[in-house]
Amino acid sequence: MNINPHHKYHQNNISKTVDRFRQDILLDLGSNPKKLSSKYFYDKIGDELFQKIMNMESYYLTNCELDIFKTKTAQIADFIRPNNEPFDLIELGAGDAMKSSYLLQYLVDQGATFSFMPIDISGNILSVLKNKLNDSIPNLEIICLKGEYFEMIDQATTLSSRRKVVLFLGSNIGNMEYEQALQFCSELKDKLSAGDYLLIGFDLKKHPKTILQAYDDRTGITASFNLNLLKRINQELDADFDISQFEHYQTYDPSTGACRSYLISLINQQVTIGEYQIPFYENEAIFMEISQKFSPEDIHDLARESGFVTVTELYDTKKWFMDAIWKVS
Numbered sequence: 001m002n003i004n005p006h007h008k009y010h011q012n013n014i015s016k017t018v019d020r021f022r023q024d025i026l027l028d029l030g031s032n033p034k035k036l037s038s039k040y041f042y043d044k045i046g047d048e049l050f051q052k053i054m055n056m057e058s059y060y061l062t063n064c065e066l067d068i069f070k071t072k073t074a075q076i077a078d079f080i081r082p083n084n085e086p087f088d089l090i091e092l093g094a095g096d097a098m099k100s101s102y103l104l105q106y107l108v109d110q111g112a113t114f115s116f117m118p119i120d121i122s123g124n125i126l127s128v129l130k131n132k133l134n135d136s137i138p139n140l141e142i143i144c145l146k147g148e149y150f151e152m153i154d155q156a157t158t159l160s161s162r163r164k165v166v167l168f169l170g171s172n173i174g175n176m177e178y179e180q181a182l183q184f185c186s187e188l189k190d191k192l193s194a195g196d197y198l199l200i201g202f203d204l205k206k207h208p209k210t211i212l213q214a215y216d217d218r219t220g221i222t223a224s225f226n227l228n229l230l231k232r233i234n235q236e237l238d239a240d241f242d243i244s245q246f247e248h249y250q251t252y253d254p255s256t257g258a259c260r261s262y263l264i265s266l267i268n269q270q271v272t273i274g275e276y277q278i279p280f281y282e283n284e285a286i287f288m289e290i291s292q293k294f295s296p297e298d299i300h301d302l303a304r305e306s307g308f309v310t311v312t313e314l315y316d317t318k319k320w321f322m323d324a325i326w327k328v329s
Contacts, residue, residue, distance in 0.1 A: 022237050022274070029278045029286070036229055036263075038175055038289040042122040043232050049225040051096065056221060058213045061171060062098075064321035065201050068314050069102045077106055079311055079325050080165045080197050086113040088160050091167040092149050094118030097129050100167055101136065108139050115141040115160065119152040153191050164196045171203035171321070174292035178302075181292070185306035189328055198308065198326045205293045206320055208254045215259055215291060216250040223248035226263055226288050239273040249285070257293035262286060299324055 021040065028035045042050065054062040069076070081087060089107075091100055097118060104116060116133075120126050126144045133140055143159065145152040156164070166188065173181050188198065215222055226248050230241040245266045252259045265280035272278075294302075296313070299322065303310050308326035315322055 018236060025233055025237060026273065026276055029273075033285060033287060034280075035287040039121055040232065041225060041229055041289075042120075042125065043228070044124045046225065046228050046232070047095075047122055047125045047128075049221060049228060052221050053217075053225060054098070056214075056217055056219070058217050060210065060214055060318075060320060061203055064203075064316040064318060065169060065171075065323065066099050066102075067316040067318075068321065068323050069099045071317075072314050073102050073106045075312075075314065076103055076199065076323075076325070077110065077112070080199065081107075081112060081114075084112070085163060087163040087165050088115050088117055088156060089165050089167065090117045090119060090153065090156055091169070092119050093168070093170070093172050094120050094129055095125055095170075096132060099169055101133065104133070104140055105137055108137055115143055115162075117143045117145055117156050117159075119145045119147070119149060119156075121147065150187065150191060153188070157191070164192055166192070166196070166198045167200075168198065169201040169323070171201050171291070173200055173302075174203055174294070175289060176292070177290060178292070178298075182302060182305055185302060185308065189307045192328045194328050196328045197311070198328075200324055200326065202294045202299050202322045202324065203291070204320055204322055205254070205257050205295050208252050210320075211259055211293060212250060212252045215252075215261060216248075220248075222250075222261075226261055229288075230263070233273065237273050239271060241271050242269070245269055246286075257295070257298070259291040259293060261288045261291075263288055294322075296322070 024037055024040070028037060053059050089104070091097065094100070097104070107114060118126060118129055123146045126146055130142055130144055133142055145155055153166075173184070176184060192198070227243050227246060230243055230246060233239045234241050246263045247266055249262045249264050250259070262285040265282060265284045268282050269280050270277055271280065299313075300310065303324065303326050309329045311325040311327050313322050313324045
């Protein structure tokens with residue numbers, strides 16, 4: 001019998017991905033307090049739910065950053081390609097590239113020599129993205145990279161020696177505690193070279209009610225987004241979470257800027273994941289995600305401490321959101 005080596009490699013990759021998923025979930029639910037990694041929110045259903053979240057009126061982040069990319073496209077382009085030399089545009093957690101597509105279209109129209117390298121852990125969303133951009137910007141060179149950010153940045157540097165411009169949008173940096181964000185930015189800086197740029201989005205501190213409403217919508221889409229991870233664990237790891245016995249809970253602390261989401265166990269219960277059993281007591285919380293909000297001073301400190309040089313800062317019209325452009329000196 002002939003065995004297709006590509007098929008075998010693909011199967012091995014799937015197996016490794018599931019093994020890593022299982023290890024991470026068991027480790028996180030075995031910790032005290034319990035937690036789950038937000039990077040696993042994004043299966044096919046999770047992708048669709050997050051698209052709905054981004055389209056909610058109360059989820060202001062999308063429209064604020066979209067405002068920047070629509071109205072300040074030329075400024076962004078001028079800053080990231082000052083000498084018009086060829087470069088690679090790498091987007092971390094690209095999603096459907098709704099915001100960056102404005103920059104991509106502008107660069108193509110200006111005749112810029114560049115390739116677009118979207119990185120995402122979700123193969124599904126990369127497929128959606130590639131189809132969308134092939135239709136809307138047919139002259140765009142796209143190289144999709146599926147996997148963890150830093151592993152794929154390493155791969156991008158092996159594919160091309162051109163200067164790199166990295167996009168990290170949507171205030172995804174806010175999904176880390178400050179020390180984690182500092183470590184992330186420092187490691188990213190070390191993987192880049194002198195003359196490379198990072199365009200990074202930050203959600204700014206504002207009225208607490210505005211922030212809380214963005215993450216605790218009345219329609220329950222955000223709750224479904226969080227609970228979907230339990231459904232994914234059931235489907236992929238042979239688990240038996242009773243989704244009806246967990247409830248989404250959101251907090252925001254205006255003094256620290258930390259917006260945190262949890263799933264609360266409504267009863268004493270025991271969940272089986274494969275051959276493992278995880279006990280939950282009534283009202284026990286699973287920490288799901290932080291969405292940190294920043295002051296301009298916080299952002300300046302993060303750039304300086306991680307070794308970047310601030311080039312410029314771009315705000316939306318409400319001044320609720322900032323896209324900072326940093327350079328590796």
